[in-house]
Amino acid sequence: MKNFPTKLLAILVWLAPICGAGLAAAAEEAPLSSASDDCIACHASVHPGIVADWKRSRHSRVTPAQALKKPKLQRRISASNVPENLANVAVGCAECHTMRAESHKDTFEHGDRKVHIVVSPADCATCHSEEASQFENNLMSFARKNLAQNKLYETLIKSVNGVRSLHGMKTSISDPDPETNADSCYHCHGTEVLVKGKVTRDTQAGEMEFPILEGWPNSGVGRFNPDGSKGSCSACHSRHQFAIQVARQPYTCSQCHKGPDVPAYPAFDVSKHGNLTASLKGEWKLTDVPWTVGKDFSAPTCAVCHVSLLVDSEGEIVAKRTHQMSDRLPWRILGLIYAHPHPKSPDTSIIVNKDGIQLPTTFTNERASQYLIDQAEMTKRRETLHKVCISCHSSEWVNGHWRRLENAIETTNQMTLTATKIALQAWEKGVAQRDNPFDEAIEKQWVQQWLFYANSTRFASAMMGADFGVFAHGRWHMAKNIQEMLDKLKALLILRRAAEDLPTKK
Ligand code: HEC
Ligand code: HEC
Ligand code: HEC
Ligand code: HEC
Ligand code: HEC
Ligand code: HEC
Ligand code: HEC
Ligand code: HEC
Incomplete structure (x- = not known):
């Protein structure tokens, strides 16, 4: 954790026993990787809502190895095997948010780890390969492309979202701005999430550097993700439960x-x-x-x-x-x-x-x-x-x-x-x-x-x-x-x- 400011370490030392006790109390929880243990130590106070949601999820309770042992029709993961480092630990923050770090343009140095914000269908595919590959053949995963790369639909977007001005007895329509489009059509169809540099924010844990994301927040079904994949599973599977x-x-x-x-x-x-x-x-x-x-x-x-x-x-x-x-x-x-x-x-x-x-x-x-x-x-x-x-x-x-x-x-x-x-x-x-x-x-x-x-x-x-x-x-x-x-x-x-x-x- 050498990259974190010292102010933060103090919080961590203070929090660790509290979180540790909390985790041990819930008997049905699966073992945590040390990476996810680190994330939770901090995020339990930074984002108690996220951590509590995750704790209620099956991801915190069942390891991929346990999931693979269930009879076929009861199985909730479709991959035939899961990489060894993921198999015997809970699917924690680090398992999803550090997965395939090199493929994600939104990866940033967060403490000792390479974390990305936009966990994509391609990440979920590691354990849910069937769902991810089927979704690629659903119109929904093309919902952004189908709109954005169609000339006629472009005209439709403009006539709905463009701002109108009056000139004498005529009106003109301006090209819609990106924030309006993201608030309108692309809210559902999906934005394009782009990384636009870095910013240092003063957080409750001191100063930290984060990527600046354009087209964010969004969980549209056909979103273009920073790792090149399409869509958002959380359109229907709201995080983090x-x-x-x-x-x-x-x-x-x-x-x-x-x-x-x-x-x-x-x-x-x-x-x-x-x-x-x-x-x-x-x-x-x-x-x-x-x-x-x-x-x-x-x-x-x-x-x-x-x-x-x-x-x-x-x-x-x-x-x-x-x-x-x-x-x-x-x-x-x-x-x-x-x-x-x-x-x-x-x-x-x-x-x-x-x-x-x-x-x-x-x-x-x-x-x-x-x-x-x-x-x-x-x-x-x-x-x-x-x-x-x-x-x-x-x-x-x-x-x-x-x-x-x-x-x-x-x-x-x-x-x-x-x-x-x-x-x-x-x-x-x-x-x-x-x-x-x-x-x-x-x-x-x-x-x-x-x-x-x-x-x-x-x-x-x-x-x-x-x-x-x-x-x-x-x-x-x-x-x-x-x-x-x-x-x-x-x-x-x-x-x-x-x-x-x-x-x-x-
Ligand atoms: C030392 C405390 C600390 C640790 C450890 C830590 N985080 Fe964070 N994290 C933060 C803080 C503080 C923020 C900023 C919250 C904000 O700006 O509202 C943050 C933000 C984030 C964000 C959102 C970034 C954004 O701009 O939207 C993600 C995703 C994230 N952390 C994931 C993780 C993961 C995964 C781990 C473990 C590998 C982890 N964090 C470890 C403190 C920590
Ligand atoms: C899990 C059971 C179930 C399934 C599956 C199901 N239905 Fe129904 N459906 C019902 C029940 C129960 C009623 C209510 C019957 C009643 O009291 O009139 C109903 C009512 C209807 C009605 C009457 C609607 C009305 O307002 O009068 C139609 C038409 C209908 N179903 C067609 C279908 C079709 C077509 C499918 C498949 C695409 C389907 N149902 C699948 C249970 C089911
Ligand atoms: C349009 C909505 C929608 C989207 C988007 C979606 N799902 Fe689902 N998913 C569902 C529904 C509905 C079910 C419940 C299916 C059932 O009852 O068998 C489900 C079930 C699942 C399950 C549970 C399987 C089980 O055996 O219990 C997994 C895992 C899953 N989805 C993964 C994904 C992944 C990964 C993605 C992204 C690639 C995704 N889903 C995108 C609607 C969606
Ligand atoms: C199963 C994979 C998975 C796990 C486990 C997971 N996340 Fe996430 N996380 C996601 C997805 C998916 C998104 C949103 C992407 C989207 O909308 O499509 C997300 C978004 C986030 C965000 C940014 C969104 C916001 O509301 O600011 C933060 C912060 C975050 N996660 C923190 C955490 C923390 C902390 C943990 C551990 C307690 C965690 N995540 C565990 C998949 C996961
Ligand atoms: C490292 C493997 C792994 C990754 C990555 C992963 N999951 Fe899971 N997922 C699991 C396991 C394990 C379960 C629980 C299986 C069980 O209970 O038998 C599960 C269960 C689920 C379920 C069923 C939940 C229920 O209530 O039945 C859904 C939906 C789901 N995952 C969606 C996702 C989505 C969406 C992503 C990506 C954002 C994702 N998962 C990433 C391993 C993973
Ligand atoms: C009783 C079964 C039944 C239920 C329940 C049902 N649908 Fe349908 N749905 C149909 C049938 C039948 C069609 C028409 C089949 C076709 O388009 O070939 C259809 C068509 C659709 C289509 C159009 C697909 C297209 O390509 O044009 C969408 C979208 C849809 N349903 C979404 C939903 C949603 C969302 C709900 C719940 C609010 C829902 N359906 C509930 C039976 C059902
Ligand atoms: C975040 C928005 C969003 C959510 C949530 C969502 N859909 Fe969709 N859905 C879309 C969009 C947008 C399209 C059309 C994409 C296109 O035509 O390019 C679509 C298309 C579909 C289609 C046609 C798919 C095909 O390949 O033929 C069906 C069926 C459908 N949705 C059912 C559902 C059901 C069922 C749910 C809930 C379990 C659901 N959707 C949730 C936005 C959404
Ligand atoms: C609230 C969510 C939502 C918003 C906002 C939205 N759409 Fe959609 N759109 C959908 C859904 C859902 C479908 C698929 C319906 C179905 O298949 O029955 C769809 C399908 C479409 C399709 C069909 C694409 C294809 O080729 O299959 C077009 C075109 C479209 N929308 C245009 C627009 C435009 C233009 C806007 C903005 C002015 C917009 N939509 C805003 C939800 C939305």
């Missing part, structure tokens, strides 16, 4: 899947499944692995349908755990701008449609089929998802639901097409400008048609929350919006005509 019961509850997903553009949570919330979860989850076993349908829980949460490893009362597998998630999803019901079969690659920035735009469908709903999964793959994924449903429902019930969902996909796509034809007329007739299709009043209505109302109708159908998809945010609004767009188009044409007829000065 990393408790499975948090990830299994719908509130975790609601952090991001709640807005009118992506309303999975509000639709689920008003469904029977949502009601049963809210009413009964106090009686459920949210920590058991594997998770037994019926015994541990009686209605599905988001995790049950989209992620979890499920077994029946005989211990037979109903569904394998997946951090890829798309392997249970035939359709992309998030309209871009129409609902369509899922993209083959989670990197949607590579898609180019017939009109040369980076979208999976053209404005008139021609699919960029070479980038999308085929019918056979769609059937396979539907069957995977339906295996989850039929552990609680008859196949007739489930097929009936599916028929309605696919009908909702069809009819909402038609309503988007009708609204788009009105927008196309406005562009063709020159009463709106297509270069930025998101900024004028009639264009904003068009965006709401597919982004809010069609999406809400489909999410309500998929997640059985009918109320959300009718008058709240769905079908009523799709119909009303089309009428209003048409009236606006007519008004714009009449206004232009009137302006042309005005006498002009010679």
Whole structure:
């Protein structure tokens, strides 16, 4: 600890017996490495919240070697072996925050150790290799790239986040500043975390040097990390408890899947499944692995349908755990701008449609089929998802639901097409400008048609929350919006005509 100021050593000497006693008292704790012992000696007083959370986690109680001995379905680590120096100690502060030090641009000298701040999916992969590699194939790990490297989405970001100024009878939009983008789109999609030099801070343990991080704090699903990896596992596994019961509850997903553009949570919330979860989850076993349908829980949460490893009362597998998630999803019901079969690659920035735009469908709903999964793959994924449903429902019930969902996909796509034809007329007739299709009043209505109302109708159908998809945010609004767009188009044409007829000065 030679690099720490002496003032600090005094605190340490004073704290060590207190922390030591605290640790010994909890019998079920796994042995600590001497490095983590050092971290905790200090951080127990610097960050008591972090240390207490970590102590409640399984990382403090079970060593990787003990975890590896459990039967396959009960195992909570997926790596087939773990480096020797990590195997027989608790997963402590140092195990995560000094892992792969050379790969992290945010590594800094902290006492005698090389510590980094942003523990990344690539670090977790040392013990959770399967989850990390599956997550790399999830759209979520591409959430930043998919936005940041798409020209059309760049225009959308600008029209939402840019500051507007008035010049006479016109407005201009400035390029959005990075802090606004980090507070808005990239809060969920993930920032790029960059190291911008070093700073000396006066801490409660004296002066210490730390890296300056840009794009921080953030735990967006597709974050670009200083070690070159993508995403943040703590988007769903909040640190430092990393408790499975948090990830299994719908509130975790609601952090991001709640807005009118992506309303999975509000639709689920008003469904029977949502009601049963809210009413009964106090009686459920949210920590058991594997998770037994019926015994541990009686209605599905988001995790049950989209992620979890499920077994029946005989211990037979109903569904394998997946951090890829798309392997249970035939359709992309998030309209871009129409609902369509899922993209083959989670990197949607590579898609180019017939009109040369980076979208999976053209404005008139021609699919960029070479980038999308085929019918056979769609059937396979539907069957995977339906295996989850039929552990609680008859196949007739489930097929009936599916028929309605696919009908909702069809009819909402038609309503988007009708609204788009009105927008196309406005562009063709020159009463709106297509270069930025998101900024004028009639264009904003068009965006709401597919982004809010069609999406809400489909999410309500998929997640059985009918109320959300009718008058709240769905079908009523799709119909009303089309009428209003048409009236606006007519008004714009009449206004232009009137302006042309005005006498002009010679
Ligand atoms: C001598 C006391 C001490 C020891 C030992 C110590 N730390 Fe710290 N650490 C601090 C203080 C003080 C801060 C600054 C807190 C602040 O600025 O609010 C800090 C900050 C940090 C940060 C956050 C840096 C940032 O800028 O966000 C991390 C991560 C960290 N320590 C991890 C560790 C790890 C891992 C170990 C063990 C290998 C460790 N620390 C050992 C005192 C210590
Ligand atoms: C979008 C949310 C989400 C993200 C992001 C996420 N997970 Fe998970 N994770 C879950 C859910 C939900 C479960 C519960 C699965 C179950 O019930 O079987 C889970 C379970 C786990 C488990 C427990 C496995 C077990 O056997 O008990 C581990 C380990 C895990 N995740 C690791 C990771 C790692 C590592 C990352 C980052 C690469 C990650 N997760 C990212 C949602 C997520
Ligand atoms: C299982 C791995 C793991 C362990 C063990 C762990 N951390 Fe962390 N830590 C993380 C992750 C992940 C983040 C946040 C990165 C993100 O948001 O994606 C983080 C962030 C932090 C931060 C910066 C964030 C903030 O809120 O200021 C501090 C400080 C920190 N950890 C301290 C500790 C201390 C002290 C311990 C030991 C008691 C510890 N960590 C143990 C994974 C771990
Ligand atoms: C050095 C190995 C190691 C690393 C690195 C590691 N873990 Fe773990 N993880 C474990 C062990 C051991 C357990 C407990 C296994 C058990 O209880 O059988 C565990 C359990 C978990 C669980 C299940 C918790 C529960 O309540 O069931 C989650 C989720 C998890 N880890 C996420 C992460 C994330 C996210 C990271 C990276 C930020 C990470 N782990 C890094 C070894 C590790
Ligand atoms: C509260 C979290 C959150 C914020 C803030 C957010 N998004 Fe998203 N975004 C999501 C979620 C969740 C999805 C995926 C929804 C789904 O698949 O059902 C998504 C998906 C997208 C997609 C689809 C990308 C693709 O190719 O697959 C685009 C485009 C998008 N968002 C644009 C934006 C823009 C632009 C902003 C800022 C103006 C923004 N988002 C802000 C959560 C968010
Ligand atoms: C921090 C924000 C965030 C959290 C938390 C989050 N998501 Fe997402 N999710 C996103 C974004 C953003 C996308 C879209 C990325 C894109 O299209 O590029 C997405 C996409 C998805 C997709 C499509 C994945 C694919 O590969 O097809 C599913 C399914 C999904 N999320 C389910 C969940 C579930 C279930 C949870 C909770 C266990 C959850 N998400 C938690 C932000 C989040
Ligand atoms: C009863 C099972 C079930 C539950 C519970 C459930 N979903 Fe879904 N989810 C579905 C079905 C069915 C679909 C549509 C299937 C498809 O897109 O192919 C879907 C689609 C989605 C999508 C759209 C994926 C895309 O690529 O467009 C996201 C995101 C999503 N769900 C997130 C969630 C979240 C978040 C929750 C919890 C708040 C949740 N789901 C609860 C069954 C469920
Ligand atoms: C863990 C058990 C469980 C799973 C898994 C499950 N459900 Fe349900 N579901 C229920 C229960 C219980 C009800 C409430 C029945 C009732 O009282 O009407 C319900 C209700 C429904 C309803 C009626 C909604 C309403 O408001 O009337 C539909 C539709 C439905 N489920 C479809 C599905 C589909 C599709 C899947 C798979 C994607 C699925 N369920 C997965 C337990 C489950």
